Amino acid sequence: MRAAEEDAAASPFARLPDALVALVLSHLSDVASIGRALTVSRGFAAAGTADARLVWARAAAALQWRLRRRESETGRELCVRANARRQRIAVFGGSCDGSPLYTHDMYDVAPQEWLPSPFLFTTYPRDASALASDGATVALLGGWGGTRAVRAVEAASLTEEARSWKRLTPLPRRLCFGAAQMDASGRLWFAGGGVLHLDGGAWREAGELVSPRCGLAVAADARSSSFFALGGYAGGTRYLSTAEAFDTATGKSTPIPSMGVARSGPGAAVGPDGALYVVGGSSDGCVSLRSAQTTPRREPAANAAPD
Numbered sequence: 001m002r003a004a005e006e007d008a009a010a011s012p013f014a015r016l017p018d019a020l021v022a023l024v025l026s027h028l029s030d031v032a033s034i035g036r037a038l039t040v041s042r043g044f045a046a047a048g049t050a051d052a053r054l055v056w057a058r059a060a061a062a063l064q065w066r067l068r069r070r071e072s073e074t075g076r077e078l079c080v081r082a083n084a085r086r087q088r089i090a091v092f093g094g095s096c097d098g099s100p101l102y103t104h105d106m107y108d109v110a111p112q113e114w115l116p117s118p119f120l121f122t123t124y125p126r127d128a129s130a131l132a133s134d135g136a137t138v139a140l141l142g143g144w145g146g147t148r149a150v151r152a153v154e155a156a157s158l159t160e161e162a163r164s165w166k167r168l169t170p171l172p173r174r175l176c177f178g179a180a181q182m183d184a185s186g187r188l189w190f191a192g193g194g195v196l197h198l199d200g201g202a203w204r205e206a207g208e209l210v211s212p213r214c215g216l217a218v219a220a221d222a223r224s225s226s227f228f229a230l231g232g233y234a235g236g237t238r239y240l241s242t243a244e245a246f247d248t249a250t251g252k253s254t255p256i257p258s259m260g261v262a263r264s265g266p267g268a269a270v271g272p273d274g275a276l277y278v279v280g281g282s283s284d285g286c287v288s289l290r291s292a293q294t295t296p297r298r299e300p301a302a303n304a305a306p307d
Contacts, residue, residue, distance in 0.1 A: 021047035025055040031079045034059060052076055090117070092140055095127040100146050119163045124152050130180035130190060133158070139168070139182060141190055142175040149174035153188075153198075171196065172203045177214040177265075181227045183248065191218050191229050195246060195253075207251030210244045217268035219276060225249040228256065228270075230278055231263035239264045239283055243295075259293055 021043060028034045034055065038048045048055050053075060060075030063082045070078075089107040093100065102121040107114050122140060129143025139155040151170035156163045171190065178192025188198040189206065192214045197206035213232030220227040230243040239262035246253040263281030271277050271294075279292040 018043075018047040018050040022051035022054045026058055028059065030062070031059055031082070034079075088115075090119075090133075090138060092119075092131055092138075093122070093126045093129050093143065095144075100125040100127040100144060119156055120165060122154055122165055123167065124150055124154075126150060126152075128176045130178045130192070132180035132182040132188060134182040134184070134186055137182070137186065139180065139188055141180050141188070142171050142178055144176040149176040151175070169198060169201055169203060177233070179216050179218040179229070181218050181220045183220065183225075183227075189218075189227065189248065191216065191227075191246070195251075197248070206248070207246065207253060209246065210253050210255055211240060211242055213240055215264040216240075217263075217266045217278065217281075219268040219270050221270045221274070228268065228276055229253070230268050230276075231259065231266050231281055233264040233285070237284075239285065257295060259295070261289070261291065261293065263289065 025034060025037055025044065025048060028037060034048075038045050056075035056079055060078045063078060073081075087109040089109065090104060091107070092104040093102075095101060102125045104117045104119050104122075105114060106117045124143075124145055126140065126143030126145055130141040132139045132141070136158055137155055138158055139153060141153045143150055143152075151172075151174050153168040153170055154165040155168055156165050168188075175190070175192060178190055180191070181189045183189065190196040190203075191209065193212050194208050195206040196203050198204075209229055211232075211234065213229070213234050216232030217230045218227050219230070226245045226247050228243060228245050232240045234240055241259045241262040243256050243259060244253045245256050259278060262283040263278060264283070264285060266278050266281030266289075268276065268278045276295045277292065278295075280289055282288050
């Protein structure tokens, strides 16, 4: 009886119906806040158990861009799994006042904060390099070294404590403003003009894109042998809105529906829902875009997403 009285005094929600308390809890959008709320009183804990689907719905929806929801997985289970899996976004190189950088930064998704980078400096400062990762290794390919493009390719482990860079076979020519992907087998692919593939320690011509382009984005779907090449710059005043799918098994590229908006230097990824997402870029090389688009794989046209 005494515990119940202390519980009621500690929280003004303790005497409300579970359904109403669950509705209040459902407005919390992050895992940590929900977890703390459920420990405030027995009333919160009871409401969280009675209507768990409602309580965790908003937080689960906010996390689905990070993790594909498993079959029959509840919102709470998705949130717990996402919170346990540490995800980070790494930023490498770039330029400051026109000078290419050696530096890199790391963003921790769960606490939403920037962390000191665990990586040592790269061998070369570089801007406009291509980056690829399979989750265990990250590779930097080519780029602009300040006076000319570079051929250097370096890779570092994402799992080892000492994350030093290892030199790989250089690109066959000096290249910058390209894009790269690492497939499920850990093989490196570079796109920009044509397509190159690192095979057995040597770079080989793997095929041609339908439209030559640099400043493009590439995105891979782990469920297929294809990657997507989107937007880019084709010389002169030609900024591209076109996109294509390159099949690494056949070396053939096939046009897919245009984005409708020219984007040079965009970012792209295949999301956990299987859709293709494209963000940012520039339509004229001067003004940057803040818009985003999504092109579900089996739909014939791109759908605009909110800015």
